[in-house]
Amino acid sequence: MKQVSLSVCVFLIIGMVNPATADDCDRQCLISIMDRYITALVRHDPTMVPLHRDVRFVENTEKTAIGAGFWKTISRGPKDFKIYAADPVVAQVGLIGVMQENDLPVLVAIRLKVVDGKITEIDHLVHHETRQPLARTLITPRPALVQPLKESERSSREQMFKIANSYYDSIVQADGTVAPFADECVRRENGMTTANDREPPAKDDDFAPFRKMSCAEQMSTGVWKSITSVDQRRLLVADVEMGLVFAFSMLVHNGKPEVIEIVGVPGVTEWPNKYGAFDLVAAHMFKIRNGKIHEIEAIGYMGKHGVKNGWE
Numbered sequence: 001m002k003q004v005s006l007s008v009c010v011f012l013i014i015g016m017v018n019p020a021t022a023d024d025c026d027r028q029c030l031i032s033i034m035d036r037y038i039t040a041l042v043r044h045d046p047t048m049v050p051l052h053r054d055v056r057f058v059e060n061t062e063k064t065a066i067g068a069g070f071w072k073t074i075s076r077g078p079k080d081f082k083i084y085a086a087d088p089v090v091a092q093v094g095l096i097g098v099m100q101e102n103d104l105p106v107l108v109a110i111r112l113k114v115v116d117g118k119i120t121e122i123d124h125l126v127h128h129e130t131r132q133p134l135a136r137t138l139i140t141p142r143p144a145l146v147q148p149l150k151e152s153e154r155s156s157r158e159q160m161f162k163i164a165n166s167y168y169d170s171i172v173q174a175d176g177t178v179a180p181f182a183d184e185c186v187r188r189e190n191g192m193t194t195a196n197d198r199e200p201p202a203k204d205d206d207f208a209p210f211r212k213m214s215c216a217e218q219m220s221t222g223v224w225k226s227i228t229s230v231d232q233r234r235l236l237v238a239d240v241e242m243g244l245v246f247a248f249s250m251l252v253h254n255g256k257p258e259v260i261e262i263v264g265v266p267g268v269t270e271w272p273n274k275y276g277a278f279d280l281v282a283a284h285m286f287k288i289r290n291g292k293i294h295e296i297e298a299i300g301y302m303g304k305h306g307v308k309n310g311w312e
Contacts, residue, residue, distance in 0.1 A: 025114055027241060030086040030093035033114055037122075038077040038095075041070065052118040058310035059124035061281060061303060070108070070124050076100035078108075080140045083285055083297060085244040087237040089157060091115060094237045094246030096285050096297055098138050101126070105134050107190060107299045109283035111236060111246065123248065125283045127190060127299050135191040142186070144287055144295050149243040153289045157238040164245035164286045167293060168230035171251070176216030180292045185215035187296040195296075209265050215293070221264050226273045227280075228254045232309045243288045250309060251280035251300070277305040 025033070033049075040048035046066045059069040078097030086093040091114045099108050107130050113121035130138075155163070163180055170179040187195040194207075195215045201208035210223050218224075229252045237246035255277035259270050282300035286293055 025091055025117070026088050027086040027239070030088065030091065030112075030114065031084050033119070034084065034086075034093045034095055034110070034112060037110070037112060037119065038099075041074050042077050044071060044074075046071065050118045052115065052120045055118075055120055055122065056311075057122040057124075060126055060301070061307050061310045063310050064124075066122075070101070070126050073101045074099060075103050081138050083141050083145045083244070085237045085239040085242060085246040085285060087157070087239055089238075090236070092237050094283075094285070096246075096283060096299060098130075098134070101128065104130075104132070105138075106130050107138070109246075109248075109299055111248070125248065125281065125299065125301075127301050129301070131191070137188055137193065138191040141297070142188075142295055144289075145244070145285065145297060146242075148241050149289055154240055154243060155288055155291055157240055159291065160238045160240070160243070160245050160288050161235050163288050163291065163293060164235055164247055164284070165233065167284075167286065167296070168233055168249060170219050171224050171227050172230055174219060174222045174225050176214075176219035179216075179219075181214065181216040181219075182289070182292040182294045183214055183216075185293050185296065187215055187298065189298045190300065209268055213265075215296070217264070221262050222260060223262060223271055225257075225260045226253050226275070227251050228256070232311075234309070234311070245284075245286045245288065247284050247286070248309065249282050249284070250303075250307070251282055252305075253278050253280065254305070275302070278302045279305055279307050281307065281309070 037049050057064050057066055078099050082097035084095050094111045096109050098105055107127040109125040111123035112119050166179040195218050197211045210218050230249050231252055232250040235247040258273055260273055262268050262271050280300045281303045282298055285297040287295035
């Protein structure tokens with residue numbers, strides 16, 4: 001088994017055993033701050049939100065000035081497609097939603113950290129090249145992603161972080177048994193269903209044999225060996241009530257090998273690694289119920305190979 005990097009361990013330790021308890025902002029309070037922040041974004045007015053004087057803002061891996069970037073281009077906040085994860089223990093809140101930029105739909109992930117009622121950290125991940133017309137899967141979220149868990153279905157924050165992190169380990173090790181996937185686990189990436197897809201495949205979909213597989217089965221085929229490591233993991237928000245973990249990561253592709261060996265897929269023995277070297281800048285929302293990963297909602301874009309996330 002491959003070892004988890006020290007940087008990953010540091011972030012997990014921060015999330016699990018050294019929580020920030022800066023104020024008494026509960027889950028609904030954090031969501032209200034997020035909503036207020038989005039309203040300020042849409043109105044292009046940072047004075048509408050309580051920003052700390054030393055607030056740090058990173059958008060698409062670039063350290064950015066407040067009022068710049070998406071602050072200038074957003075034209076509408078999320079309507080129906082919005083998934084919140086709020087963690088009062090660390091006073092952080094995350095959102096994945098469909099918004100509009102220059103009147104065109106975009107997928108956006110936002111994270112806020114709040115201390116003493118003021119926003120001290122802001123993350124934006126904006127996927128500018130959202131397909132047109134908007135996919136049906138991006139009209140409304142899957143019900144499970146916006147419904148709270150029963151008490152009996154919940155896991156501790158510590159366990160939720162470990163389970164979410166094991167997803168990245170499963171990718172790197174090409175082993176679906178490394179993470180506790182539910183049999184019905186469904187993964188969507190930028191609105192596309194990429195595991196456990198029950199829709200008829202498109203005629204030109206060469207990925208269809210993998211797309212139909214469960215999350216665990218697909219991992220074990222080796223099709224994701226193009227991802228050589230998952231670095232700069234930031235598992236930041238664990239929403240125990242909803243069973244959601246919100247995280248950012250960098251899926252590193254070094255372009256090798258050029259042909260990937262595939263196992264366990266009838267009629268498919270190899271898969272071309274055709275995109276070369278790049279890093280996928282990604283945000284994930286994991287739904288964890290009864291200790292297993294049931295839903296994965298991810299957004300991301302292809303970045304420069306070796307890019308840093310802006311938070312080092």
